[in-house]
Amino acid sequence: DQQVKQNSPSLSVQEGRISILNCDYTNSMFDYFLWYKKYPAEGPTFLISISSIKDKNEDGRFTVFLNKSAKHLSLHIVPSQPGDSAVYFCAATSGTYKYIFGTGTRLKVLA
Amino acid sequence: DTGVSQNPRHKITKRGQNVTFRCDPISEHNRLYWYRQTLGQGPEFLTYFQNEAQLEKSRLLSDRFSAERPKGSFSTLEIQRTEQGDSAMYLCASSFPGLAGLTETQYFGPGTRLLVL
Numbered sequence: 001d002q003q004v005k006q007n008s009p010s011l012s013v014q015e016g017r018i019s020i021l022n023c024d025y026t027n028s029m030f031d032y033f034l035w036y037k038k039y040p041a042e043g044p045t046f047l048i049s050i051s052s053i054k055d056k057n058e059d060g061r062f063t064v065f066l067n068k069s070a071k072h073l074s075l076h077i078v079p080s081q082p083g084d085s086a087v088y089f090c091a092a093t094s095g096t097y098k099y100i101f102g103t104g105t106r107l108k109v110l111a
Numbered sequence: 112d113t114g115v116s117q118n119p120r121h122k123i124t125k126r127g128q129n130v131t132f133r134c135d136p137i138s139e140h141n142r143l144y145w146y147r148q149t150l151g152q153g154p155e156f157l158t159y160f161q162n163e164a165q166l167e168k169s170r171l172l173s174d175r176f177s178a179e180r181p182k183g184s185f186s187t188l189e190i191q192r193t194e195q196g197d198s199a200m201y202l203c204a205s206s207f208p209g210l211a212g213l214t215e216t217q218y219f220g221p222g223t224r225l226l227v228l
Contacts, residue, residue: 044202098159099217
């Protein structure tokens with residue numbers, strides 16, 4: 001039972017362009033969503049989060065959008081840089097400590 | 112700025128042996144979590160501590176697994192009689208309680224990669 005899904009296992013984007021990573025969820029009780037970035041042999045690094053009372057949150061080059069009716073969130077990276085190449089995980093929780101993670105999307109930013 | 116640290120970073124063991132991993136959370140964080148990540152999957156929740164109290168264990172945590180957090184500081188995760196299926200990355204995270212009604216963010220350590228031969 002995959003409550004959080006990242007249907008694109010990989011994405012390639014040209015440097016300077018926008019990267020859009022998508023995430024879908026099935027549990028309508030989820031009220032807090034996060035994106036993490038993971039480099040090989042390292043733990044996930046927190047990027048940005050959004051509460052269900054919002055539909056957008058920005059932090060520098062990173063913006064997360066939440067569409068509750070569609071149970072969909074996306075992470076936009078503008079402009080994309082080669083250092084952004086990593087695996088990106090979305091996670092969701094229903095106001096508790098237990099995060100449910102997606103399976104990740106590998107982003108490759110081409111120089 | 113000291114983040115979450117985990118030791119060892121890598122562990123290779125033979126099936127049937129016991130292994131123990133350590134996690135040192137961010138110093139002011141009183142909540143500590145263990146997750147497991149296998150190839151091609153996202154991290155999966157294993158267990159959670161608030162201070163020294165273990166408040167929840169996932170059904171993924173079989174009887175061979177035990178976690179402790181004495182004195183509410185560092186935590187250990189022990190796997191007894193390891194099996195090849197235990198091979199995974201074991202991640203530790205910590206957090207500080209957010210303001211009332213707000214969910215706090217978990218910060219992860221670098222993980223311990225376990226290979227059971």
